[in-house]
Amino acid sequence: xxxxxxxxASDTVPISLVVNGRPRSMQVAAHxxxxxxxxxxxxxxxxxxxCLVGECGACTVILDGRTVDSCLVLAVEADGSEITTxxxxxxxxxxxxxxxAFLDEGAVQCGFCIPGQVVSAHALLAAxxxxxxxxxxxxxxxxxxxxxxxxxxxxxxxxxxxxxxR
Amino acid sequence: xxxxxxxxxxxxxxxxxxxxxxxxxVADVHLPGExxxxxxxxxxxxxRIVSIDATEAETLPGVHFVMTTADLPEPMPRFGxxxxxxxxxxxxxxxxxxxxxxxxxxxxxxxxxAAARLVRVxxxxxxxxxxxxxxxxxxxxxxxxxxxxxxxxxxxxxxxxAHRYAWGDVETATADLVVDERYSFPIVTHxxxxxxAFIAAPDGDGMAVWSSIQHPNWLQKILxxxxxxxxxxxxxxxxxxxxxxxxxxxxxxxxxxxFMARRAGRPVRLVLSLEETFxxxxxxxAEVRVRTGFMSDGTIxxxxxxxxxxxxxxxxxxxxxxxxxxxxxxxxxxxxSARIVARAVLSHTVPSTAFRGFGNPQVNWAVESxxxxxxxxxxxxxxxxxxxxxARRGEPFIPFDTPADGDWEQTVRRAAELIDWHGPRPAxxxxxxxxxxxSGPTTGLSYATVRLLVDGSVVVYSGTSDMGQGARTIFxxxxxxxxxAPLDWVTVVMGDTVVVPYDQxxxxxxSSVLMGNAVLAACREIQAKLRAMAAHLHDxxxxxxxxxxxxxxxxxxxxxxxxxxxxxxxxLGGELVGNGESRKEDEPEHPLGGSAAFFEFxxxxxxxxxxxxxxxxxxxxxxxxxxxxxxxxxxxVRMQDEGAAIQGLGHTLMEHYIFDDAGRIxxxxxxxxxxxxxxxxxxEMVSEIVENADGPGPYGAKGMSEGALLCVSAAVAAAVRDAxxxxxxxxxxxxxxxxxALHEPARVPEEVxx
Numbered sequence: 038x039x040x041x042x043x044x045x046a047s048d049t050v051p052i053s054l055v056v057n058g059r060p061r062s063m064q065v066a067a068h069x070x071x072x073x074x075x076x077x078x079x080x081x082x083x084x085x086x087x088c089l090v091g092e093c094g095a096c097t098v099i100l101d102g103r104t105v106d107s108c109l110v111l112a113v114e115a116d117g118s119e120i121t122t123x124x125x126x127x128x129x130x131x132x133x134x135x136x137x138a139f140l141d142e143g144a145v146q147c148g149f150c151i152p153g154q155v156v157s158a159h160a161l162l163a164a165x166x167x168x169x170x171x172x173x174x175x176x177x178x179x180x181x182x183x184x185x186x187x188x189x190x191x192x193x194x195x196x197x198x199x200x201x202x203r
Numbered sequence: 204x205x206x207x208x209x210x211x212x213x214x215x216x217x218x219x220x221x222x223x224x225x226x227x228x229v230a231d232v233h234l235p236g237e238x239x240x241x242x243x244x245x246x247x248x249x250x251r252i253v254s255i256d257a258t259e260a261e262t263l264p265g266v267h268f269v270m271t272t273a274d275l276p277e278p279m280p281r282f283g284x285x286x287x288x289x290x291x292x293x294x295x296x297x298x299x300x301x302x303x304x305x306x307x308x309x310x311x312x313x314x315x316x317a318a319a320r321l322v323r324v325x326x327x328x329x330x331x332x333x334x335x336x337x338x339x340x341x342x343x344x345x346x347x348x349x350x351x352x353x354x355x356x357x358x359x360x361x362x363x364x365a366h367r368y369a370w371g372d373v374e375t376a377t378a379d380l381v382v383d384e385r386y387s388f389p390i391v392t393h394x395x396x397x398x399x400a401f402i403a404a405p406d407g408d409g410m411a412v413w414s415s416i417q418h419p420n421w422l423q424k425i426l427x428x429x430x431x432x433x434x435x436x437x438x439x440x441x442x443x444x445x446x447x448x449x450x451x452x453x454x455x456x457x458x459x460x461x462f463m464a465r466r467a468g469r470p471v472r473l474v475l476s477l478e479e480t481f482x483x484x485x486x487x488x489a490e491v492r493v494r495t496g497f498m499s500d501g502t503i504x505x506x507x508x509x510x511x512x513x514x515x516x517x518x519x520x521x522x523x524x525x526x527x528x529x530x531x532x533x534x535x536x537x538x539x540s541a542r543i544v545a546r547a548v549l550s551h552t553v554p555s556t557a558f559r560g561f562g563n564p565q566v567n568w569a570v571e572s573x574x575x576x577x578x579x580x581x582x583x584x585x586x587x588x589x590x591x592x593x594a595r596r597g598e599p600f601i602p603f604d605t606p607a608d609g610d611w612e613q614t615v616r617r618a619a620e621l622i623d624w625h626g627p628r629p630a631x632x633x634x635x636x637x638x639x640x641x642s643g644p645t646t647g648l649s650y651a652t653v654r655l656l657v658d659g660s661v662v663v664y665s666g667t668s669d670m671g672q673g674a675r676t677i678f679x680x681x682x683x684x685x686x687x688a689p690l691d692w693v694t695v696v697m698g699d700t701v702v703v704p705y706d707q708x709x710x711x712x713x714s715s716v717l718m719g720n721a722v723l724a725a726c727r728e729i730q731a732k733l734r735a736m737a738a739h740l741h742d743x744x745x746x747x748x749x750x751x752x753x754x755x756x757x758x759x760x761x762x763x764x765x766x767x768x769x770x771x772x773x774x775l776g777g778e779l780v781g782n783g784e785s786r787k788e789d790e791p792e793h794p795l796g797g798s799a800a801f802f803e804f805x806x807x808x809x810x811x812x813x814x815x816x817x818x819x820x821x822x823x824x825x826x827x828x829x830x831x832x833x834x835x836x837x838x839x840v841r842m843q844d845e846g847a848a849i850q851g852l853g854h855t856l857m858e859h860y861i862f863d864d865a866g867r868i869x870x871x872x873x874x875x876x877x878x879x880x881x882x883x884x885x886x887e888m889v890s891e892i893v894e895n896a897d898g899p900g901p902y903g904a905k906g907m908s909e910g911a912l913l914c915v916s917a918a919v920a921a922a923v924r925d926a927x928x929x930x931x932x933x934x935x936x937x938x939x940x941x942x943x944a945l946h947e948p949a950r951v952p953e954e955v956x957x
Binding site for chain 2: 084179187
């Protein structure tokens, strides 16, 4: 086992990420989270800050194919990884079918949790293209919505899966 | 091109930015040169501040200053929507766990937070009252210095105000059965997923403030007074809030950041943590005694309600919550004799404020539960008992207030039908039903400006805040419909007090009705101008022209609005501007200062199963039916109803603040305070609406965003009792509480007598 160099909280560390398909290199302080870096350094504010303890899901992003609460991931831990945020789902100004379904099914009220919900749902469908209602509810249980759009969010995921089958 | 008519459900205006992560909430706004603020608080509920030493904090590199009361004007400026009682920073004593006593301004958020921990506050812990019982005890410490309440007969108590409403005579009324019970409702918090955020920036000779606020114009007034500025020099930007639910109605830390920005000469931002929002906003707890007299056939003879609401250390809007929330306490029923006494009880807790339902859910929980208990004691069907007493359309059920403004029986019967009330109960399941009612706004003033541009596109200016209820979409639909524009040719401008005309507030489910009427009136003014144009262009009598739903009807033909607008405006082009105003005047003689503009009416019916081993409650079917007059956007109505129901399930089944002996909140934050997730839903939810176009809003709409939350608790508790026999009068119906009710010796109802 090699000895890891000691990192102090105030030290900055060079990291490289691919964020929404774009390579980004930067110096980050060791204590800063991936959420901090996305929001403050890259000004990608789609990932939201709410509980900061990994309970609300508002900061959900996809890291190398799996969803994480970016408030719980240190930026240095994410070094070398590929990150997808809510801003990175639509391409060329076209919404994904899932994003369209969120709007059609009425899954969006205030919208603050929605980037996290969309990212989680996107990853869920990538892993399970044909989920049941129960699987959706369980899969999205880590994304709180205080407006209470849970039924409509499930409807959007189901409609997207249905659309993909057609 | 999106077309949408009234009564259809187009995609939400502003929806695309929300699903792509581009919607900018206050915390997403950054200004050049901004400083970051952090609050300094004490780890006690009540403490006398002996000294504050900021020396060490101020030496930390990147710290600009530590603001204390010494840096604020003397006497300390105070503010609040009802009383000017809240100081900008705690002065002399901190009165609740989380009250800021100082604030740091620094180059970064991390530095500000680190410096806040270095501010040395010497304090003496003082006795705190955090429950109704301790606050009302004879020797209780007074939350409010009596010197601040001159000429107030209640100054030597912790009662801020007592509201009394009565009719008939409860003292002499007789009944076959009296059910006299006490019910409690816990402290819960809004838990908007967006924590409150504030930015203030010197703006020329004035101040600009960004806030996730529901009432930008009210905030503007408060800031203008505190800062000594004319209204025109206080520019409030109110980006759409990320959830508000009443918690963002009134000023919180905007005055503090404004004074910090003035001192810094630079922008200052403060983004609260979720924990800090728990210490900024919450719903009042309540202890409610209800004594209902019934005749043997179920007719209500009298009702005697005493509700003590535990408000916080400062009034915020809580006293209004108490007064207005308890006023329709007897529900939508014929109650010949009634007495309602509701007290706002000060305590060393976070100031309670408006929260969806505005004081009604607390009393509703008690009164509706009491009605179910009465029905069961009389051997009557709880549904039939309600129907027997329910006010019919036009009946003045609360004397001197607006008479019943809907066919309420229709709503109740529909809910009963959808839960199959009279059908056999599946084994192990029980059913409950309850009714909720809430007074809409008692006063109101909304202005709207609409511009019809030369190409037929439309700009609407409205001071409403779109906090998720979908106000932008509603106003866009109204303007699109009236002016014949595609929906995506309508821009709705909100949230800037320099640009948008005055609106009193976004509360009480008023906006579709009051602002909706203002937008409609502005469109009608434009239509009148179009009529004059068409009359001139086609040489016909103006009175013979009708503009309706985007079409100009002349006696002999129909024209599109553009056919009139373009030639009418002529070679220079230009636009047509309409202004609309919508008022609900106050009524000084009314106990609330005004009668209800409308009532929100909802019936909720629930089927539940109870796990006797764990006390866990599963809602197998949930029905919510609201009388909305007319759904301008049916999908948004459904979202509001279902969202309100799910929010109500939070305080019904799981949410409550827990205090330690020192009055500190022990369950701050998302780990220890649980709100409903996608795993906490009923197995099945059905929401329907009743539409009789009998509301005062556009096309017969009524306000509707709170109704479906009002009676959730009583319906669920009734179903739990029906399923398991557990009689519970304290919320939330947590598994532990349900289990205890099932397994510990039954409490004999104390004061049920025949």
